[in-house]
Amino acid sequence: MTTGSVWEEEDFVGGHVALDFLNTAGGANKARDVERLVDYGAALRWGTATKLLTEDEASQLTRLAHTGPQTAQHALDSLRAFRETLHICLMAEQAGSEWPWYERSKVEKQIKAALCEASLDRGDERFLWTASAQQCGLALLLARIAIATESLLRSDDLPRMRNCERCSWLFIDRGRGKPRRWCSMAACGSRAKSARYYRRHKEGQNRDGV
Numbered sequence: 063m064t065t066g067s068v069w070e071e072e073d074f075v076g077g078h079v080a081l082d083f084l085n086t087a088g089g090a091n092k093a094r095d096v097e098r099l100v101d102y103g104a105a106l107r108w109g110t111a112t113k114l115l116t117e118d119e120a121s122q123l124t125r126l127a128h129t130g131p132q133t134a135q136h137a138l139d140s141l142r143a144f145r146e147t148l149h150i151c152l153m154a155e156q157a158g159s160e161w162p163w164y165e166r167s168k169v170e171k172q173i174k175a176a177l178c179e180a181s182l183d184r185g186d187e188r189f190l191w192t193a194s195a196q197q198c199g200l201a202l203l204l205a206r207i208a209i210a211t212e213s214l215l216r217s218d219d220l221p222r223m224r225n226c227e228r229c230s231w232l233f234i235d236r237g238r239g240k241p242r243r244w245c246s247m248a249a250c251g252s253r254a255k256s257a258r259y260y261r262r263h264k265e266g267q268n269r270d271g272v
């Protein structure tokens with residue numbers, strides 16, 4: 063897991079860009095106390111890494127951010143707030159619970175706002191909602207994430223969403239066999255296994271009176 067200065071492959075284990083966005087916070091346990099969107103620049107780099115933003119758009123937004131640092135901070139705050147609100151809702155979803163009313167209304171409002179600004183464009187094989195920098199300014203990344211979220215909520219992926227047994231990250235489990243337990247074997251899987259090994263080793267020592 064990185065700190066937001068460089069985004070690595072291991073940061074994109076969600077299987078859907080909206081979940082990768084949720085996974086820009088949180089560390090080795092269930093707490094959401096590690097922040098990887100450390101500044102607006104880190105958010106833009108994440109945007110280009112996921113291809114939600116083109117390099118040209120990111121450069122355009124970087125220039126815009128320099129002319130209004132306060133607005134850039136506001137855009138970053140809005141991204142983080144939407145992320146944590148959506149995380150609460152999707153944690154309820156994967157647990158089979160009702161979404162909390164307040165958070166649900168915030169998510170709905172953000173998606174509606176993004177669609178209001180977007181245009182309906184023809185893609186290669188189907189139509190898609192496109193938010194533009196002209197319309198959204200520094201809020202472009204948030205608008206694209208909200209549109210991606212709308213698409214996730216209506217997709218067949220939603221019932222396959224799981225929460226890592228060890229951390230707060232969410233992912234789509236597309237496997238057909240045993241349910242996937244960890245966001246990634248490299249991160250949480252191996253940590254869980256070494257903790258289990260340590261526990262067993264310790265129990266063995268206690269039994270043998272070591």
Ligand SMILES: [Zn+2]
Nearest residue numbers: 226229245250
């Ligand atoms: Zn994990």
